[in-house]
Amino acid sequence: MSGEIDLKKLIAAMTPVLAETEYVFGTLETNSYEKLAQLEPIGTFQEKEGLTVIVKKEKAEEFNIIHSGRFKCITLAVHSSLDAVGLTAAVATKLTQANISANVIAAYYHDHIFIASQDAEKALACLNELVLQEQ
Template sequence: MPGEKNLEKLIASMAPTLSDAEYVFGLVAIADYEQIALLQPRGTFREKEGVTVILEKEKADECHVAYSGVFKCITLSVHSSLDAVGLTAAVATKLTKSNISANVIAAYYHDHIFIKSLDADKALSVLNELVKKGL
């Protein structure tokens, strides 16, 4: 089933949910996928400098993965199309107006926004306001 492309429908039905877990972004310098699998990352992205891993803070501490910053994840529960235009911009703009940094990752079904843990509750409130009021 294809995802939603209509921006107004996406905003109205995005149903943001906040994770309980805390996440960090770390770097594995050598792309050893066996080692990466042991970290049980929520996500990865390969860059020329190494593999960025997004994993639970507890696992990073346990495995001595260096990081800076601790985040919570807000998932936009709407099934958005990867071809949708404007959802990331609308969310980022709304959060920017509240001085909240956002690290957005689009996955196959949903968009996930990693917010500094201290700002997570405020960000959830801001996004719920966007749902209610729209663009």
């Protein structure tokens, strides 16, 4: 099932949804895969320096995972194609104008934007404003 590729349609229908859960980006040694099931990560990425995990803040603290920052996730509920051009740039531009840092992850169905917890509500308002501009 392929997603939407038209940028105007994507923005108009992106329906940003803010999760209440706080997440952290942590790191594990490359050979620490046995911890993954217990950590219940919502995302991982193997890097040269180690395994990056995105986990609930409480899980990171429970397992003494090296991490930094606290983030909330805004999911763009529109099903965007991995071939779509410009959605990440449009979102990043809007958030940059409000001086909000964004860590964007494109998954198969949706884009997920991790925002510092203290900026999450402001970011959600910015993204909803972007939607209204395209409707």
